[in-house]
Amino acid sequence: MARLTATEKAEILGLFDRRIEERVPIAYLIGEAWFAGLNFKSDNRALVPRSPIAELIESGFEPWLGGREVRRALDLCTGSGCIAIAMAHYNPDWHVDGVDISVDALALAAENKARLHADNARLLKSDLFSGLSGEHYQLIVTNPPYVTNAETDALPKEYSYEPELGLRAGDDGLDLVLKILRDAPLHLSQDGLLICEVGESERALVKLLPDVEFAWIEFKVGQMGIFAVECSELIVHHHRIRELADARTTA
Numbered sequence: 001m002a003r004l005t006a007t008e009k010a011e012i013l014g015l016f017d018r019r020i021e022e023r024v025p026i027a028y029l030i031g032e033a034w035f036a037g038l039n040f041k042s043d044n045r046a047l048v049p050r051s052p053i054a055e056l057i058e059s060g061f062e063p064w065l066g067g068r069e070v071r072r073a074l075d076l077c078t079g080s081g082c083i084a085i086a087m088a089h090y091n092p093d094w095h096v097d098g099v100d101i102s103v104d105a106l107a108l109a110a111e112n113k114a115r116l117h118a119d120n121a122r123l124l125k126s127d128l129f130s131g132l133s134g135e136h137y138q139l140i141v142t143n144p145p146y147v148t149n150a151e152t153d154a155l156p157k158e159y160s161y162e163p164e165l166g167l168r169a170g171d172d173g174l175d176l177v178l179k180i181l182r183d184a185p186l187h188l189s190q191d192g193l194l195i196c197e198v199g200e201s202e203r204a205l206v207k208l209l210p211d212v213e214f215a216w217i218e219f220k221v222g223q224m225g226i227f228a229v230e231c232s233e234l235i236v237h238h239h240r241i242r243e244l245a246d247a248r249t250t251a
C-alpha cells in the first residue's frame with residue numbers, strides 16, 4: 001500500500017481536528033455519504049442521508065407492498081434526494097418524483113441525480129403536496145421534519161450544521177406529519193401505500209390518532225418510528241386527521 005505524503009497526513013489530521021473540535025459531521029467534511037449502497041454527495045444544503053428507509057428500499061418494500069405494482073412513487077421531503085434516487089436506481093421501471101420546499105436541497109438532489117444517473121427520477125419544488133395537483137402514486141415515502149421544538153433546541157452540536165428546516169416540526173413534532181396524513185389520499189391510488197418516518201414522535205402520533213391502524217415497521221435493529229398505512233385507512237379516519245392537521249398553524 002502506498003505511503004501517505006506529509007501533506008496528505010496533515011489533511012487527514014485536519015479533518016479529525018474539525019470533527020473533534022468543531023463537531024462537523026463526517027459526511028460534510030468528506031462531502032459524501034453512503035445510503036442504500038449508493039454514494040451520495042453530501043453537504044449542508046440538506047440533512048446527511050441516514051434514514052432507515054434505506055433498508056426498505058433495498059428489500060423492495062416487501063412485505064409492505066405485498067406484490068402490488070408500482071408505476072409511480074413519490075419521495076416527499078427529498079432533501080439530498082437519497083430516497084427518491086435510491087428508489088429510482090433499484091426500480092428502473094418506476095417513475096419517481098422527489099419533492100422539497102428548499103431550493104438548496106433540490107440543487108444538491110439534482111447533483112446526486114446526475115451523479116447516480118437516475119434518469120427515471122424527477123425533482124420538483126413544492127410545499128408538501130401543494131405543487132402536485134393531479135399527480136397520483138401507488139407508493140408515497142416520506143422522511144419529513146419530525147423533531148419537536150424542545151428536542152431541536154437541545155440537539156448536539158453536529159446537528160447545528162444541518163438545515164433546521166429539515167428537523168424542526170412543532171411542539172410535538174407532528175406539524176408536517178399530520179398534513180401529510182390529511183393530504184396523502186388525494187395523491188395515492190385507491191390501493192396505495194404511505195410509508196412515513198416519525199422517529200420519536202411515534203408516541204405523540206399514536207396518542208392523537210389511537211384508532212388509525214399504523215403498521216410499525218420492524219427493521220433489522222428493531223422499530224425505528226417508521227410506519228406503513230393504507231390509503232383506505234387514511235380515508236376512513238380522514239375527518240379526525242383533517243381536524244388535527246387544520247389546527248396546526250404552520251403552512
Ligand SMILES: C[S@@+](CC[C@H](N)C(=O)[O-])C[C@H]1O[C@@H](n2cnc3c(N)ncnc32)[C@H](O)[C@@H]1O
Pocket residue numbers: 046047048049050051076077078079080081082083099100101102105126127128143144145146165166167251
Ligand atoms: C428530515 S429531512 C429528509 C431529507 C431526506 N429525505 C433524507 O431522508 O435524508 C426533511 C426535508 O423536508 C424538507 N421540508 C421541510 N418542510 C417542507 C415542506 N413544507 N414541503 C416540502 N419539503 C419540506 C426539508 O427541506 C428537508 O430537506
